[in-house]
Amino acid sequence: xxxxxxxxxxxxxxxxxxxxxxxxxxxxxxxxxxxxxxxxxxxxxxxxxxxxxxxxxxxxxxxxxxxxxxxxxxxxxxxxxxxxxxxxxxxxxxxxxxxxxxxxxxxxxxxxxxxxxxxxxxxxxxxxxxxxxxxxxxxxxxxxxxxxxxxxxxxxxxxxxxxxxxxxxxxxxxxxxxxxxxxxxxxxxxxxxxxxxxxxxxxxxxxxxxxxxxxxxxxxxxxxxxxxxxxxxxxxxxxxxxxxxxxxxxxxxxxxxxxxxxxxxxxxxxxxxxxxxxxxxxxxxxxxxxxxxxxxxxxxxxxxxxxxxxxxxxxxxxxxxxxxxxxxxxxxxxxxxxxxxxxxxxxxxxxxxxxxxxxxxxxxxxxxxxxxxxxxxxxxxxxxxxxxxxxxxxxxxxxxxxxxxxxxxxxxxxxxxxxxxxxxxxxxxxxxxxxxxxxxxxxxxxxxxxxxxxxxxxxxxxxxxxxxxxxxxxxxxxxxxxxxx
Amino acid sequence: xxxxxxxxxxxxxxxxxxxxxxxxxxxxxxxxxxxxxxxxxxxxxxxxxxxxxxxxxxxxxxxxxxxxxxxxxxxxxxxxxxxxxxxxxxxxxxxxxxxxxxxxxxxxxxxxxxxxxxxxxxxxxxxxxxxxxxxxxxxxxxxxxxxxxxxxxxxxxxxxxxxxxxxxxxxxxxxxxxxxxxxxxxxxxxxxxxxxxxxxxxxxxxxxxxxxxxxxxxxxxxxxxxxxxxxxxxxxxxxxxxxxxxxxxxxxxxxxxxxxxxxxxxxxxxxxxxxxxxxxxxxxxxxxxxxxxxxxxxxxxxxxxxxxxxxxxxxxxxxxxx
Numbered sequence: 001x002x003x004x005x006x007x008x009x010x011x012x013x014x015x016x017x018x019x020x021x022x023x024x025x026x027x028x029x030x031x032x033x034x035x036x037x038x039x040x041x042x043x044x045x046x047x048x049x050x051x052x053x054x055x056x057x058x059x060x061x062x063x064x065x066x067x068x069x070x071x072x073x074x075x076x077x078x079x080x081x082x083x084x085x086x087x088x089x090x091x092x093x094x095x096x097x098x099x100x101x102x103x104x105x106x107x108x109x110x111x112x113x114x115x116x117x118x119x120x121x122x123x124x125x126x127x128x129x130x131x132x133x134x135x136x137x138x139x140x141x142x143x144x145x146x147x148x149x150x151x152x153x154x155x156x157x158x159x160x161x162x163x164x165x166x167x168x169x170x171x172x173x174x175x176x177x178x179x180x181x182x183x184x185x186x187x188x189x190x191x192x193x194x195x196x197x198x199x200x201x202x203x204x205x206x207x208x209x210x211x212x213x214x215x216x217x218x219x220x221x222x223x224x225x226x227x228x229x230x231x232x233x234x235x236x237x238x239x240x241x242x243x244x245x246x247x248x249x250x251x252x253x254x255x256x257x258x259x260x261x262x263x264x265x266x267x268x269x270x271x272x273x274x275x276x277x278x279x280x281x282x283x284x285x286x287x288x289x290x291x292x293x294x295x296x297x298x299x300x301x302x303x304x305x306x307x308x309x310x311x312x313x314x315x316x317x318x319x320x321x322x323x324x325x326x327x328x329x330x331x332x333x334x335x336x337x338x339x340x341x342x343x344x345x346x347x348x349x350x351x352x353x354x355x356x357x358x359x360x361x362x363x364x365x366x367x368x369x370x371x372x373x374x375x376x377x378x379x380x381x382x383x384x385x386x387x388x389x390x391x392x393x394x395x396x397x398x399x400x401x402x403x404x405x406x407x408x409x410x411x412x413x414x415x416x417x418x419x420x421x422x423x424x425x426x427x428x429x430x431x432x433x434x435x436x437x438x439x440x441x442x443x444x445x446x447x448x449x450x451x452x453x454x455x456x457x458x459x460x461x462x463x464x465x466x467x468x469x470x471x472x473x474x475x476x477x478x479x480x481x482x483x484x485x
Numbered sequence: 486x487x488x489x490x491x492x493x494x495x496x497x498x499x500x501x502x503x504x505x506x507x508x509x510x511x512x513x514x515x516x517x518x519x520x521x522x523x524x525x526x527x528x529x530x531x532x533x534x535x536x537x538x539x540x541x542x543x544x545x546x547x548x549x550x551x552x553x554x555x556x557x558x559x560x561x562x563x564x565x566x567x568x569x570x571x572x573x574x575x576x577x578x579x580x581x582x583x584x585x586x587x588x589x590x591x592x593x594x595x596x597x598x599x600x601x602x603x604x605x606x607x608x609x610x611x612x613x614x615x616x617x618x619x620x621x622x623x624x625x626x627x628x629x630x631x632x633x634x635x636x637x638x639x640x641x642x643x644x645x646x647x648x649x650x651x652x653x654x655x656x657x658x659x660x661x662x663x664x665x666x667x668x669x670x671x672x673x674x675x676x677x678x679x680x681x682x683x684x685x686x687x688x689x690x691x692x693x694x695x696x697x698x699x700x701x702x703x704x705x706x707x708x709x710x711x712x713x714x715x716x717x718x719x720x721x722x723x724x725x726x727x728x729x730x731x732x733x734x735x736x737x738x739x740x741x742x743x744x745x746x747x748x749x750x751x752x753x754x755x756x757x758x759x760x761x762x763x764x765x766x767x768x769x770x771x772x773x774x775x776x777x778x779x780x781x782x783x784x785x786x787x788x789x790x791x792x793x794x795x796x797x798x799x800x801x802x803x804x805x806x807x
Contacts, residue, residue: 135670156620158641164649171652172661175684179620179641182684195682207667207674208681304759405651405758408750412707 002137004144006090007126008222009097010229011148017094024244027099030054034092038083045079057250059089060096060103064257067121084125085132097122099250101226105233106243107251113327114254115230123223130215142214146183149221155181160217166227167401168220175209183214278335281318281345285430287423289403289410290314294349296356301407306354306361307368309407311375312395315346317427323396324424331389332376339384342376397424488595488778490528495801496552499774503800506545508772510784512625512638514541519562521569523767525555528776531767537567554776557767560636569765574643577621577650578768579657580760581607582632587751590699596631596778601793603699607755608633608788610695614657614688628783628797630775634768647762654761656685659692660753662745678745679729692755694724696748706747713740774799 005014035054038044046052053059066081083089100118108114130138150159156179163169175182177191185205193201237243286294290313297305316323319335319342336342350372354361361368370380378384379391399422404411420426491499506514513520522536522544533553538544548556560578564571583600586607591599608626612635615621623638637643642653655661663678663686678686678693698721700706702714716736723732733741760766769775771784783797 156641158645161645161649164652165646167648167652170661171656172663172685176618176620177683178617192683197682199680203669204676204681206669207676208684210669212668401651404753405654405762408753408758411750 002087002133002141003090004141004148005094006087007129007141007218008145008148008225009094010222010225011145014094014097017091018098021095024246027246028055028057031056031092034059034089037086037088041083041086043079044082045077047080051080053083056092056095056099057246057253059092060100060250061253061257063093063096063100063125064117064121064254067117067124068257068260070124085129087129099247100254101230102233103247103250103254105230106237106247108255109234110227110231114251114258115227117258118230118254119223119227122226123219126219126222127215135211138215139211142211142218145218145222146214149218149225153184155183157181162228163220163224166224168223169216173213173216175213183209183217185209278319278321281314281349282431282434285427285434287417287426287430288412288414289407289423290427292410292412294353294356296353296358298358301409302354302357302361303365303368303371304406305410306350306357307371307375308395309398309403309410310350310353311372312397313423313427314349315342315376315394316397316424318346321424321428321431324422330394332378332394333386333389339386342384346376347372397422488780491774491776491779491799491801493552495779495799496554496774496776498801499799500548500552504548504772504774506541506548508784509541509544510625510627510771512623512636513558513771516562517541517544519564519566519573521559521561521563521566521765521767522770523557523559524551524553525557526551526553528554531555531557534767535567535569548773553773556770556773558770559765559767560763561765572764574640575764575766577637577639577642577645577653578760578766579611579635579637579654580629580632580757580768581611581635581755582629582757584631585754585757587754588696588699588704590701592701592703598794601632604632605788605791606695608635610691611635611657611756612788618656618684618688619653626785626788627769627771628780628785628791628793629769630778630780630782630797633785636768647764650762650764651758654756654758655753656688658752658755659685659689660749661689662742662749663689677729677733679727679733689749690729692752693745693748696751697721697724706744706751708743709747713744716740717744 003013004011005017008014009017031054035052038052039046053062062081063084066084069076070078084093104112104114104118130141133141157171157174157176158179160169160174160181164171175188182188182191185202188205188209189201192204196204283291283294290310293305293310315332319332320330323330332342333339351362354368370382373382373384374380374392375395376384377389377392377394379388381388398406400411400413400417401421403423416426416429420429517538517540520537521534522538523531523534524536525531526533536547538547559566559569559575561569561575562573563569564573581604583596583604586600586603589600590603591597593600612624612626615624615635615637621637621639621642623640625636625638627634627636642649645653663681665675665677667674667676676686679690681687681690697717700714700717700721702711702718704714706714713736720732720735723729723735736744760768769782771782773782774780775782779799779802780793781797781799783791783793785791785796
């Protein structure tokens with residue numbers, strides 16, 4: 001029988017397993033039983049004996065490695081990780097889960113890429129494991145888990161505040177009535193049965209809620225709990241004495257596994273590794289919203305479009321296109337010490353867009369020049385001076401989500417837009433394609449179509465590592481909140 | 486009625502002879518000291534901000550002496566409103582501006598009776614969803630001068646961040662096309678939004694219906710050709726009887742999909758989303774004068790019977806000689 005802790009290590013059963021282990025003593029010792037379970041698994045493929053995890057720490061790393069390879073390695077072979085879906089490893093798996101959360105919590109904290117990967121890996125792993133169960137088994141597991149997670153039969157949607165805020169679930173995905181989330185079939189039929197015409201209410205329940213929505217909520221809630229747990233560990237570690245060196249070592253190894261795809265598989269559109277270097281702007285790679293803003297804003301929202309949208313985009317695209325992947329806050333002068341590029345390339349492009357507005361933005365609102373400087377991090381001053389840098393923060397580019405809300409008329413998505421969450425990710429993705437195209441073009445000049453940017457086939461490699469961190473937006477909207485118009 | 490701006494003299498007359506501090510809704514008066522106030526004295530935007538009033542009497546005096554062009558108060562409650570610091574919570578607000586309704590049947594330049602009525606219909610729909618689907622209460626509707634503000638003071642949502650608020654906006658306005666493909670036990674099924682008479686698909690259906698019934702040939706919708714619009718106008722009476730299946734068949738399933746996608750993205754401008762997600766917004770003070778159009782921002786007791794041209798016109802407008 002599958003234990004609930006195989007899906008949710010944070011459940012009481014999972015906690016019991018940790019309690020039983022007691023301490024870190026012997027945590028890196030060999031566990032012959034674990035090796036035996038892995039090798040005994042009939043669907044397991046073993047290419048090299050070294051691949052078999054032989055203790056908790058190795059198992060922990062395998063969990064992360066599985067996720068990273070699945071996402072980035074085109075030659076990923078799931079049979080080499082079959083053991084991860086075999087519930088006989090539950091008690092080892094639970095411990096390795098806690099080790100990972102603690103290592104990541106202690107070393108990297110809740111807002112790190114490591115945390116994001118851990119949380120997503122846990123979500124994917126649950127789904128993978130659910131897929132291996134029979135329908136009856138998985139229903140039972142989902143019902144039991146939800147009963148535990150939701151505490152109550154009737155749940156108000158506001159209970160999912162955190163999941164909604166982190167966009168793990170969308171409000172439009174939930175079936176709501178009078179504020180309550182409808183999950184139970186009887187409840188569903190009682191509330192909506194009489195309204196449903198020409199269809200069988202039972203089958204409508206199966207389609208709209210049934211197993212799928214319940215499973216989604218369960219998975220996302222466990223992901224959220226995982227994230228919360230890492231946060232807790234991080235907060236505790238800050239006030240406690242030295243963390244256990246085993247955890248720090250594991251954290252370093254996790255970081256190594258995460259760094260691997262950058263070296264081996266490359267990020268983004270199949271480009272060959274290495275960080276995104278800053279370079280001259282290439283308008284061919286601009287996303288549709290930026291192109292549209294460059295054409296000039298004709299009606300309302302001129303200030304937002306130029307100050308809040310274009311200024312961060314243009315400056316980051318030119319000076320620090322890697323910001324979301326690096327996840328390190330910088331100042332403009334870290335990238336442009338003499339501010340020459342900023343003065344000669346960044347500002348002119350922003351001013352050009354401002355000039356094309358109808359009416360030209362600075363004609364009636366010259367003070368917006370000061371606001372542009374502020375968004376570049378140089379305080380509320382009319383000129384860029386090093387001594388003022390840091391008085392304000394250098395705003396990171398708005399996400400697509402925010403653009404849709406603030407500047408809906410700019411958002412005219414194309415195919416590439418579907419794969420990204422921030423215009424800067426669009427630029428980073430396209431700039432490689434455009435550059436490669438230039439290269440190809442000069443290699444074979446008799447190929448006229450290669451000059452046409454619209455002909456580029458987009459690679460389907462997942463790019464989520466880059467744009468997920470695009471959620472890191474400026475929350476300080478203080479100076480942007482004007483009165484109602 | 487001519488919606489022309491109020492002169493400084495008219496403003497003075499309004500605040501000294503007509504306005505009473507007790508016209509400010511109770512939900513603001515009782516939380517006065519936690520809110521930031523902002524004023525626009527010259528008609529160039531609210532640049533006199535960070536004002537705090539310790540009691541209604543101070544506010545009364547301020548309004549009488551300064552007779553501002555426009556007055557605002559924060560939707561946020563603060564520990565230190567003077568510094569806009571110590572944020573406690575904020576009303577959840579939806580701003581429906583008649584001028585910005587994406588599909589307007591009137592085609593007027595500014596606002597008129599037709600688009601104000603249309604705004605009212607939108608407000609009705611939004612409130613139904615706020616109560617019926619989201620189960621929220623303590624909802625107040627204010628006529629803003631050019632449209633309506635829905636202000637929700639339910640403690641269940643007042644602590645929520647911008648991200649949750651943006652999800653609420655999307656749900657209410659119907660800005661995502663609900664999925665139509667579902668699967669169960671390996672089988673695929675098709676359920677169009679209009680076949681689901683509850684939850685978000687129902688909200689979406691209502692909003693699309695509202696848009697289609699008001700659409701005209703000049704309405705610009707992404708990737709929706711004039712031919713599609715013509716077909717909509719020709720067959721839309723089917724929607725009055727909720728014959729969605731037939732309507733979709735007449736339009737053609739591919740064109741129908743394009744049509745609802747276009748409307749979904751237009752729906753995002755049914756309310757000004759910026760207002761809803763801003764946790765520190767200042768909003769026109771109910772009872773104050775909208776000097777740009779010479780109308781009173783008014784707390785509405787009964788939305789059904791409210792008529793801005795009856796209930797929100799200050800006396801001085803009737804006394805104008807020209």
